[in-house]
Amino acid sequence: MNKIGIIIRREYTTRVAKKSFIIMTFLSPLLFAALIMVPLWLSGIKDNESKKIAVVDFTNEYGKVLKSDKQYVFVPVQERVQNIGNSQLKKDFYAVLLIKGDLVRDSTAATLYSEKQVGIELESTVSRQLSEYVENKKLDAYHVANIKQMVEKARTKIDVTTIKLDEKGNSKVTSSIVATIIGGLSTFLIYMFIFMYGVQVMRGVVEEKTNRIVEVIISSVKPFELMMGKIIGIALVGLTQFLLWIVLTLIISNIAGFALFGTSISNLQAGAQLQGASTSGAQQAMMTVFQGLQGINLVEIVSYFIFYFLGGYLLYASLFAAVGSAVDNETDTQQFMMPITIPILFAFYAAIYSIENPDGPLAFWCSLIPFTSPIVMMVRLPFDVPLWEKLLSVGLLVITFIGTTWLAGKIYRTGILMYGKKPSWKEMWKWLRYKN
Structure with missing residues (x-):
């Protein structure tokens, strides 16, 4: 376990120190904040020329x-x-x-x-x-x-207000639009993170194998320890980047809110500075969004997001690591990538089609199947999924992750030291059957 910790620390520190990580970590929140604040600011600017x-x-x-x-x-x-x-x-x-x-x-x-x-x-x-x-x-x-x-x-315009009631009868104003936006955004981020960091694991394994560095490392640690250390280390990198994005985006958005409107972005829902003046469509929409957020359990959403990010990533990253260990260069990974990418892409499209009907059969089953649940379940969570469905989805994902990690470890153990030969599916099946 101590050796796995060393590998995790090495993977984490080397990747966090990279210029690409630092640039994207600080540039992305600026872009996210700009997407929030720039339309809000521009909507208040009127063209004075008749x-x-x-x-x-x-x-x-x-x-x-x-x-x-x-x-x-x-x-x-x-x-x-x-x-x-x-x-x-x-x-x-x-x-x-x-x-x-x-x-x-x-x-x-x-x-x-x-x-x-x-x-x-x-x-x-x-x-x-x-x-x-x-x-x-x-x-x-x-x-x-x-x-x-x-x-x-x-002539009458009907504005339907949705109210969410808890077990004690307390009510909160909600918004199906806001819930849909949160679910869709969470789904996209999960999909992006799983794919992006999973491929990083595969490329890291291929690079170490090509440079023959892995031969030196394997002399000190077991192949399974190396694989787990690499997977967990990169997972921590992704989690760190995600948390920094949230914190920095909130800070930058509030600073921009004070600079443009004299109030924080979180106070726009009260309209402290905007109610006295004519609010633009974008400003009204922003206040509606903040009002809709009051009826959504953001703590629960963020908690499940972290779990499904880690669970989905660990499930697929172990498979990506197995693919990386079986080949000598990145070009040869294409033939083994297809069975991994198809479930991810299917899950993403299933999530898109499930947005309009989060309780439908497609959304229900895909939120339970471990290979699609990390992406599809995020669409359903803002719409209050029953507890038993959440627990079943979590349990199946954990069991499947353990199983895929065990299978990937058997491939990794053999493939990491194989050179000069392109393995076939038949040969990889033999690796799975090798006994310790």
């Missing part, structure tokens, strides 16, 4: 309907231009709105021309104002007294 839109109305009816604001100024044009592409209007104005006919009879009679792709805000502004006018005109045609008021009163 854009002029020429309105060519063949009916002389709809040009007066469009109301200008600080951002868009609608200018009626008397000139009846049929071909906007050859007109000077396209150069004098940001866009040209051509209305060729009665919108009551033909809802497609309005066309917006521009040399640049117009933004969705302009398109929605024009569509909304014209739609309201046409709707009112159609209502007037019924000649029913107070019909507009009746329609306005009948």
Whole structure:
């Protein structure tokens, strides 16, 4: 056990000291924080330059309907231009709105021309104002007294609030969107970590075997001890990097929140600085996210994330190590990689399809099968998985990890000292049958 500890320390210290680890550890939180803060900041910046839109109305009816604001100024044009592409209007104005006919009879009679792709805000502004006018005109045609008021009163938007109740009857506001985002993000991170660090184990074994360093190491430690030390050491590297990402992202996001809004990002849910002013869509969405987080047990999510990260990684890393020990160079690993990568890719796609139905048969069974559970279970956890399912999934994963480690150790023990020959599946089966 002491020898395994030495190998773990060696793997951990050498990889943590690498420039690539340091750069990615500190660069990634900056990118994560930028993904959170930059859209929030940019959404609050308004374009002060007014854009002029020429309105060519063949009916002389709809040009007066469009109301200008600080951002868009609608200018009626008397000139009846049929071909906007050859007109000077396209150069004098940001866009040209051509209305060729009665919108009551033909809802497609309005066309917006521009040399640049117009933004969705302009398109929605024009569509909304014209739609309201046409709707009112159609209502007037019924000649029913107070019909507009009746329609306005009948028009209702239903906002459904989801409340989560605990066993004691206490309630918390939740959000299925927030739960889906957390599940999807956790799934992607697990998938990425298993693949990335599992391949690192394989490459490390191949490199040591190619350089003949392993021959010196094997003279002092057993092959199984070497394999376990390498797997656990790289697992600790990944766990360290993940925890640093979380801490640094929170720190950078809160610093940016104070710099941009005068409050920490965690206080945006209360709207201390934003409620008095008009909040943008991104700011409202951010506050909705924080409110939805209150109904999710983040401690449980993080705890299971760490377990499934370690469990999934240890399961697949032992297989990657076995592949690395069986070949002499990285090119030869391709023929043995396929049986390992297919379950990982299947688990990832199963998780994607399980997002919409986290309690469906696909999600249920894949969250229990050990080769897919580390990835798929993370999709289901924000939606309150029954305890017995969690325990069964954890137990099966632990048992399978022990089994794959034992099998991989038998391949590793023989393959690590084999040179100059490409092993076949038949020969690797013989290695499994060798007795100690």
